[in-house]
Amino acid sequence: MPAPRNKLKAALKAGKLQTGLWLSLANSYSAELLGDAGFSWLLIDGEHSPNDLQTIMQQLQVLRFSESSVLVRPPIGETWIIKQLLDAGAQSLLIPMVETREQAEVLAKAVRYPPHGTRGVGAGGARASRFSYIADYTATADAEILLMVQVESMKAVEAIDEIATVDGVDCVFIGPADLSADMGFLGNPYAPEVTAVIEGAIKRILKHGKAVGIYMANPELAKHFINLGATFIAIGNDAGLLTQGSKQLRAIYE
Template sequence: MPPPTNRFKQALTEGKRQIGCWLSFADPTAAEVMGTAGFDWLVIDGEHAANDIRSIRDQLMALEASPSHPVVRVPIGETWIIKQVLDAGAQTVLVPMVDSAEQARELVRACRYPPFGTRGVGAAAARATGFGAIPDYVATADDQICLLVQVESRKGIDALDEILEIEGIDGVFIGPADLSTDMGLKGDSADAAVQAVIADALSRIRAAGKAPGVLGLNDAATQGYLDMGAQFLAVGIDLLILARNARALSEKWIRAQPT
C-alpha cells in the first residue's frame, strides 16, 4: 500500500491554480478552523511563527480531515528539519532563502530516500507511515513529496534559471518582502522595480515547467500576481485576518461611537 496521493502536487502538475493562506498562530485549533474555510492549501509556517516539530505535527493532525492541503515551511533548508517534518507526515515542504542551484540540489536530495537522496530511513516509527501501517512507504514516498523553494534575494533571482533546471523541484515561490528589502526598498514590494522583477521571475518559472508561487497581502497585490500568472498564490495570513477584523470591529462599536 502506497502513501496517499499528494493532491496539491497533482494539481500543480496539471496546471491548476491553487489559492492558499498562511498559518501563523502555531496552534492546532486555529489550523483546524482555517481548514474549514475552503482554501486549496495552508502553510504551517516554521520560519516566522512560534512553531517546533511538535506544533507542526499537531497542525498536520488538525488538518488531516480538511480539504486544504498542508504545506510546511521549514525555518531553514537543513536536512535534519526536512527529515523531521516529512516523518511527521508532511508531503509538501516549502524552503525559504534558496539562493543557488547547489543549495536547491541538496534540498531535493533531503526529500528523497537513498540511493537518490539523503533522507533517513526511520519510517516504521513515523507518523508518515501510520506508524508502520503503510508498508510500501519507503519504496513509494518519493513520488508524493512536493518540494517548493523560495527565491527571495537578488542572488536567488540571478541563479533562478539554474535552479529551474533541477529535477525534483515542483515549484518556486517568490518572497516579495525579502526580495524588496534585499533590493534596498525596505519591504516595499509594491515598488515598480520589485514588481517588474517578480513578473519576470514568475514568467520564467512557468516557462521552465515549474509552478510559480507568491504571497499577496491585499487585493491589489493579489490581483496583480494573478495577472502575472501565479499558479499557487497565498492571499492572506491568519493572524493578520484576525487582527484586521478585530480592529475594524472595535472601530465600529467603540471608537466610532459618540461618548
C-alpha cells in the same frame, strides 16, 4: 497501500490555481478552525512563527481530514529538520532563502530516499507511514513529496534559471518582502521596481515548466501575477485575519 496522494502537487502540475493562507499563530485550535474554511491549502510556518516540531505535528494532526492541502515551512533548509518534518507526516515543504542551484540540489535529495536521495529510512515507526500501516510507504513516498524553494534575494533571482531546472524542485516561490528589502525597498514590496523583477522571474520560471508561487496580499497585484502564470498564491495569514477582524469589530462601536 501506497503513500497518500498529494493533491496539491497534482493540482500545480496540472496548472490549476491554488490560493491559501499562512498559519502563523502556532496553535492547533485555530488551525483546525481554518481547516474548514475552504482554502486550497494552508501553510504551517516555522520560519517567522514560534512553531517547533511538536506544534507543527499537532497542527498536521488536526488538519489530517481537512479538504485543504497542508504545507510546512521550516526555519531553514537543513537536511536534519527536513527529515524530521517528513517523518512527522508533512508531504509538502516550502524551503526559505534558497539562492543557488547547489542548495536546491541538496534539498531535492533531502526529500527523497536512496538511491535518488539522502532521506534517512526511518518512517516505519513514524507518523508519515501511519506507523507502518502504510506498508508501501518507502517505495511510493518520493513521488508524493512536493518541494517548493523560495527565492527572496537578487542573488536568487539571478540564479533562478539554474534553480528552476533542478530535478525534484516542483515550484519556485517568490518572497516579495525579503526581495524588496534586498533591493533597497524595505517595507514596500509593491514598489514598481520590485514588481518588474517579479514579472521577469515568473516568466523565467515558467519557461522551465515549473510552477510559480508568490505571497501577495494585494488583490490587484495577486490577480496580475496570476494572469502572468503564477498558480500558488498566498493571500494572507491567520494573524492578519484576526487583527483585521478585531479592528473592524471595534470600529463599529467607536
